Amino acid sequence: xxxxxxxxxxxxxxxxxxTLGVTSTEEIGILEERILAQxxxxxxxxxxxxxxxxxxxxxxxxxxxxGTSYITRSLVELQAKERPTPxxxxxxxxxxxxxAPRALELPPGRGRELKKDxxxxxxxxKQRIPEAFESEAYLNRKESIIREFNxxxxxxFEELEQKVKAExxxxxxxxxxMMIIPAKEDGTPMTPQDVQALPEEKKELLKRKSxxxxxxxxxxxxxxxxxxxxxxxxxxxxxREIVLNVVGxxxxxxxxxxxxxxxxxxxxxxxxxxxxxxxxxxxxxxxPPPPMPFPIPAPQPSFTRYEVNxxxxxxxxxxxxxxxxxxxxxxxxxxxxxxxxxFGALITDFTMLKPGSLHKANGGFLIVRALDLLKxxxxxxxxxxxxxxxxxxLEDLAEQIGLFTTKTLKPEPIPFRAKVILQGDPFIYHLLYxxxxxxxxxFKVKAHLDRWVDRDELRTQQFLRxxxxxxxxxxxxxxxxxxxxxxxxxxxxxxxxxxKLSLELPVIQDVIKEAHFWAKREGASQIKAExxxxxxxxxxxxxxxxxxxxxxxxxxxLLKIQVDGYQVGSINGLSVYDLGDYSFGRPTRITVxxxxxxxxxxxxxxxxxxxxxxxxKGVLILAGFLRExxxxxxxxxxxxxxxFEQSYGLIxxxxxxxxxxxxxxxxxxxxxxxxxxxxxxxxxxxxxxxxVGGINKKIEGFFKVCEKKGLTGKQGVIIPQANVKExxxxxxxxxxxxxxxxxxxxxxxxxxxxxxLTGKPAGERRPDGTYPEGTIFYLVDQKLRELAELxxxxxxxxxxxx
Numbered sequence: 001x002x003x004x005x006x007x008x009x010x011x012x013x014x015x016x017x018x019t020l021g022v023t024s025t026e027e028i029g030i031l032e033e034r035i036l037a038q039x040x041x042x043x044x045x046x047x048x049x050x051x052x053x054x055x056x057x058x059x060x061x062x063x064x065x066x067g068t069s070y071i072t073r074s075l076v077e078l079q080a081k082e083r084p085t086p087x088x089x090x091x092x093x094x095x096x097x098x099x100a101p102r103a104l105e106l107p108p109g110r111g112r113e114l115k116k117d118x119x120x121x122x123x124x125x126k127q128r129i130p131e132a133f134e135s136e137a138y139l140n141r142k143e144s145i146i147r148e149f150n151x152x153x154x155x156x157f158e159e160l161e162q163k164v165k166a167e168x169x170x171x172x173x174x175x176x177x178m179m180i181i182p183a184k185e186d187g188t189p190m191t192p193q194d195v196q197a198l199p200e201e202k203k204e205l206l207k208r209k210s211x212x213x214x215x216x217x218x219x220x221x222x223x224x225x226x227x228x229x230x231x232x233x234x235x236x237x238x239x240r241e242i243v244l245n246v247v248g249x250x251x252x253x254x255x256x257x258x259x260x261x262x263x264x265x266x267x268x269x270x271x272x273x274x275x276x277x278x279x280x281x282x283x284x285x286x287x288p289p290p291p292m293p294f295p296i297p298a299p300q301p302s303f304t305r306y307e308v309n310x311x312x313x314x315x316x317x318x319x320x321x322x323x324x325x326x327x328x329x330x331x332x333x334x335x336x337x338x339x340x341x342x343f344g345a346l347i348t349d350f351t352m353l354k355p356g357s358l359h360k361a362n363g364g365f366l367i368v369r370a371l372d373l374l375k376x377x378x379x380x381x382x383x384x385x386x387x388x389x390x391x392x393x394l395e396d397l398a399e400q401i402g403l404f405t406t407k408t409l410k411p412e413p414i415p416f417r418a419k420v421i422l423q424g425d426p427f428i429y430h431l432l433y434x435x436x437x438x439x440x441x442x443f444k445v446k447a448h449l450d451r452w453v454d455r456d457e458l459r460t461q462q463f464l465r466x467x468x469x470x471x472x473x474x475x476x477x478x479x480x481x482x483x484x485x486x487x488x489x490x491x492x493x494x495x496x497x498x499x500k501l502s503l504e505l506p507v508i509q510d511v512i513k514e515a516h517f518w519a520k521r522e523g524a525s526q527i528k529a530e531x532x533x534x535x536x537x538x539x540x541x542x543x544x545x546x547x548x549x550x551x552x553x554x555x556x557x558l559l560k561i562q563v564d565g566y567q568v569g570s571i572n573g574l575s576v577y578d579l580g581d582y583s584f585g586r587p588t589r590i591t592v593x594x595x596x597x598x599x600x601x602x603x604x605x606x607x608x609x610x611x612x613x614x615x616x617k618g619v620l621i622l623a624g625f626l627r628e629x630x631x632x633x634x635x636x637x638x639x640x641x642x643x644f645e646q647s648y649g650l651i652x653x654x655x656x657x658x659x660x661x662x663x664x665x666x667x668x669x670x671x672x673x674x675x676x677x678x679x680x681x682x683x684x685x686x687x688x689x690x691x692v693g694g695i696n697k698k699i700e701g702f703f704k705v706c707e708k709k710g711l712t713g714k715q716g717v718i719i720p721q722a723n724v725k726e727x728x729x730x731x732x733x734x735x736x737x738x739x740x741x742x743x744x745x746x747x748x749x750x751x752x753x754x755x756x757l758t759g760k761p762a763g764e765r766r767p768d769g770t771y772p773e774g775t776i777f778y779l780v781d782q783k784l785r786e787l788a789e790l791x792x793x794x795x796x797x798x799x800x801x802x
Contacts, residue, residue, distance in 0.1 A: 003718065003745040003752035008738040011727045013498040015488045017481035020464070024478045024526060028468035034074050036466045037453040037503055042075065048445035049079045049365070049419065054390060057419055057442050059370070061426040062449030065504040068423050069324075069367075071449065076322050076365045076421065083320035086363020089312040089414055090114060091350045093305040095270045101309075101350035103412040104263045109315035114258070115308040118271075121250050122303050125275065129282040132242045141238055149231045153224060160220045164213055168206075178221065180213050182206055243279045247272055271306060309351045311414075312359050320364035325357040328368050330378045330397045333357050334386075337396055337409055353411055358383075358392050361418040370424030370432075383420070384438045390416045452500040455492065463491065463501055470509050476516040482529035483515070490536060493728045496696065511535050543582035547701075550577075550586055555708045559646055561587050562675040563706050563715060569593060569667030571757070572678035573644070573659035574698035574717070575651075585694060585701025587678050589645040590659050592667040596787050596794075597639025601626075601664070604643040605651050612652025621654075622661050624685035625750075629777065630784050632769055637791035638784065640664055654682040655692035658718075661750060662757055669779035673757045676715035677745075678702040681723075687750040691722035696729055703733050703742060711736065716743030718753050 022028055035042055041060065048058040062068040088111030090104045106114060132138060161171045169180045170189050182190040198206070251272045258264040275282065281301035314321065325332060335356035339346040357366055373380050378397060386392050391413040399408055422443060429446065432439040453459050464484060471478060479487065490511065494502035502508070512527070514535035519527045553559045561572065572587040603619040605611035611619075619642060627636060642660055644651055658681035666673045680698050682690040692698075699717045706715045719727075724746050729737075736742035747753045751762035754776050763775025771778035 003747040003756050004721070006724065006727075006737070006744040006746055008734050010724060011729045011737055011744055012731075012734045013489060013492050013728060015485035017485040020481050020484055022464070022481060022484070024480045025464075025468040025471045025484070026478045028464050030469040030472060031462065031465040033462075034078075035071055036462055036505060037459065038071060038449055041071065041447040041449045044445055044447035045072070045075045046079075048421075048447065049076065051445075054387070054417065054419070055442060056444045057387065058421045058445045058447060059429050059443045060421060060423045060447045060449065061429045062423075063425060065507055066449045066451065067503075067505045068449060070506070072367055072421060072423055072447075073322065073324065076367065080320040080322045080364055081318070083364065085314050085317050085319060086321065086417070087312075088112075088310065088314050089355075089359065089362070091309040091311050091353050091411060092267055093307075093350055094412075095274050095305075098305075099409055101353065101409060101411045102263070102267065103311075103414050104261075104267060106258075106261055106264065108317065110258070110261070111308070111310040111313055112315050114264070115310050117254055117257070118306055118308045121254070121271075122306050124250060125247060125282050126303075128246050129243060129279065132246050133239075133283055138238070138242055142235065145231065145234045145238065149227060153227055156220055156223055156227075160216065163216060168209070169213055178217055180210065180217060182210070239279055240276050243276050243282075244272075247275050274305070304349060304351060307351055309353055311353060311355050312362065314363075321361055322365050322367070323357050323361035324367045326369075326372070328357070328373045328379050329376055330382065331356065333379050334382060334392065335359055335394045337394065337411075348409060350409065350411070353394060353409070356392075356394075358386060358416065358418065359414060362392070362414065363417050365419050365421060367421045367423065370422045370428050373422070374428070384442065386416050387420060387442045388438065392416045450503060452495040452497070452502050455488075455499050455501045459501055460488065463488065466505065467508070467512070470505075470512060474509075474513065476512060477519050477525065477527050479512070479515075479527045479532075480529075483527045483532050486529040486532045487512070489728070490532065493696070496693075496728070497726045498728060499725055511539070514538065540582070543579070544584065546577070546579060547582075547584040547586075551704055551708065554586075554705050560589055561705055562589070563709050564676050564712055566672035566674055568670060568672045569663055570675065571659050571663040571666070571673050572675065572702065573656040574678050574680040574702060575653075575656070576694035576697050576701075583694065583697055585698035587702045587705055588647060588656075590642070590656065590663050591645055592640055592642050592660070592663040594638060594640045594664075594667045594783075596637060596790050598637060599639040600636060602639060602641045604641055605647070610647070610650055612650055614654050615652050615656070618654030618657030618682060619660065621657060621683055621685055622664060625661060625683065625687060626664075626784075628685055629687070629765070630781050634785055634788040635791070636784065637787045640667065653692075655680050655694075657681075657683045658689055658720075658750075658753065662754055665750075665754055665776060665780055666758065668783045669758075669776050670783070671758045671760055671776060671779060674714065674759070676706070676712060677718060677757055678716075679718045679753065679757070681718070681720040681747070681753075683750065689720045689747050689749060689753065691720045691726075695719055695723045695726050699727075699729060699744065700733065703736070706742065707732075707736075711741040713741050714743075715741075716745060718745045718747055718756060721746040721748040 041062070045058065045060070048056060060068055060072050062071075085108040088106045088108055090106060090111045091101045092104055094100050094102045104114075157171075157173065164171045164180055165183075168183055170183045172179050172181055172189075182194075251268050254268050255265055258268070278301075281303070333356045335358075336354045337348055338352040338354055339348045340352070341347075357368075373383070378400070382393075392415075393413045394411045396408055420443075426448065432443075467479065467484065467487060470476070487508065488501070491502045491508060492498055492500065494504050494507060511532065512535075515527045515531040518534050518538075519531040522531075524531065550559070554561050562570070563572070569592040571590050573590045574585055575588055576583055576585050601619055601623045603611055603616060606616050606619070622642075623636075626638075630636075642664070644656075659679040661683050662673065662679055678698075680692055680695065682692055684690060699719070702717055706712075727744070729744075733742060737744060745752075745756050747756070751764075754760075754762045758776060761772075761775050763771035763777035765771055765777070771781055
């Protein structure tokens with residue numbers, strides 16, 4: 001039982017170009033499905049996009065490296081083409097409440113028409129209304145009304161004058177008013193001296209007559225005022241009639257044109273009423289420019305209230321709109337109320353209302369990255385409100401948080417009829433689902449993208465068609481059969497398995513583009529395997545500076561890694577460093593010291609608070625293994641300290657638990673371990689070796705150290721048997737394996753690993769619980785028994801002393 005040593009063909013998948021059946025991508029058709037695999041996500045998106053219920057919005061769960069944006073937009077745009085074009089939306093002046101602009105919904109393209117028609121209406125009225133007031137018909141009617149007024153007023157004055165004259169007075173009419181003056185017998189007015197010279201009886205009589213005539217005069221003045229009021233009303237009615245004759249013709253045309261569109265007819269009626277009410281604004285012609293040198297324009301009437309703000313214009317939209325919002329700030333999503341400075345103050349009106357992405361996507365689809373959206377709390381909360389209420393409120397963000405106290409507009413909200421599609425990591429989806437109740441109420445469709453797909457004949461052909469599609473779409477050099485074979489291998493490397501193809505198509509596309517660059521630089525007509533290989537190596541070289549620094553430290557013995565010779569209680573474990581854009585493996589020396597004690601296995605990393613929970617669990621499993629195998633007839637009187645040497649950061653994961661157990665068994669048995677063999681794999685309490693992640697990076701990291709220090713032909717790595725199918729090692733390692741300079745062992749049990757590391761059999765437990773002499777487990781059992789006897793001796797001595 002010494003494990004299985006793997007052959008070169010087992011440590012890497014090798015694709016024979018001849019088996020592909022083509023010589024280049026020029027012979028391969030495009031991928032008609034547009035999306036490679038991802039049937040689960042495509043099915044979910046198809047349901048979510050076609051299900052009309054606006055409570056079923058979509059979350060596309062997947063990383064950017066899977067082409068989340070491309071997949072989402074491709075499928076959404078395909079669906080949008082089949083949908084009807086949504087309505088235009090316009091904001092217009094609210095004549096009843098100027099601070100609350102009205103929203104009008106019109107068929108697509110009609111918003112522009114209404115804007116133009118209203119602008120033409122105003123221009124026509126500015127021309128026609130003054131003409132109407134200057135027409136002969138109007139002037140004649142106006143003159144007739146004024147003439148009739150003058151006749152009636154003259155008659156009143158004549159009657160009054162006769163009455164005044166009969167009483168011996170003269171009627172004096174001036175611009176300041178009317179007054180009566182006593183007259184002499186010859187009809188001339190009396191002077192104050194003449195009045196004073198009269199006898200008292202005549203003075204008294206004159207006074208009484210004067211008072212009576214003054215009453216009559218006042219009554220006449222009231223009659224004149226009434227006549228003037230009637231004149232003004234008649235002239236006003238005439239003006240209204242003239243304006244209505246002009247306006248009515250144009251408005252009626254618009255009513256007929258926009259008949260059947262709710263809201264427009266009532267708006268046109270209000271426009272007509274307001275024009276009549278403000279007819280003086282149209283009556284005056286534009287004033288000539290003032291003379292130089294300091295022209296100060298005269299104030300002109302404003303016709304802004306008759307304008308139309310085409311808020312959402314779908315006149316050129318084909319099908320339903322698809323809007324991707326890369327920067328979902330509050331104003332970008334919900335629009336803005338803009339302001340302009342005028343005479344030192346900020347003013348606004350309905351023409352300065354600007355739409356957001358929600359308005360533009362209305363009736364279609366809005367795509368937003370979840371992480372971008374969550375950066376802006378107001379955006380996220382208001383988006384949920386819009387979805388729940390199905391209304392888009394256009395509000396000032398500053399007003400919401402209390403920064404503005406000045407008066408602002410409150411536009412009528414627009415109904416929200418779009419499907420929202422969030423894109424993001426699955427982790428974000430689960431966090432929102434657990435901690436945000438509203439999220440789970442509205443984002444009910446999860447489209448989960450897969451990371452890989454089985455590498456069978458069907459999927460391989462689809463993969464090749466996807467590659468051909470990329471090449472033709474981006475106008476790249478064709479890939480020959482060797483490049484296609486290498487690309488399949490690279491896809492398996494990304495997937496981390498020989499039997500899987502990676503669906504990280506954006507990464508694959510980038511590699512093809514880089515290979516195209518190197519091929520063009522060489523003047524090649526096709527991309528070959530060596531061009532792809534160079535592209536892959538160049539990508540690695542640009543990112544692997546941290547790895548080179550660590551390898552240099554190992555080479556200079558600043559990091560102590562021994563790759564030859566034997567040592568008790570010491571072993572090379574393997575770990576992976578993930579830098580985001582690049583990950584690499586490196587060996588770490590693990591040591592174990594043992595002594596008599598009661599603490600069991602002590603994790604130094606945990607004591608130093610540098611151990612993660614999973615790593616701590618792995619160390620505790622070691623004690624469980626020892627109890628299961630060796631302490632059935634004796635107590636465990638052991639203190640074993642376990643340490644990751646020269647490790648100064650947090651350690652987590654249980655992939656080193658197998659190596660830790662082997663070092664512990666070596667320390668207990670006293671049998672040295674060959675240091676040229678590194679180990680990765682987690683352990684169970686029953687002694688099973690379990691699979692781990694990052695297997696290729698770990699092997700490559702140890703191989704580089706061995707290569708730098710010198711390959712001896714005995715070095716290698718022990719891995720779990722379950723990880724064999726994940727091996728996609730680099731060509732240089734495959735070559736070393738083929739030449740017998742480096743080895744990969746696959747094991748499934750602890751016994752296999754300890755035999756490889758020590759060269760001694762592990763030993764199988766007999767029915768009486770003992771192990772054969774000379775085996776590793778026999779030596780461990782004896783050591784634990786020895787420690788137990790020592791503990792008993794100390795216990796007896798302490799008891800006797802007492």
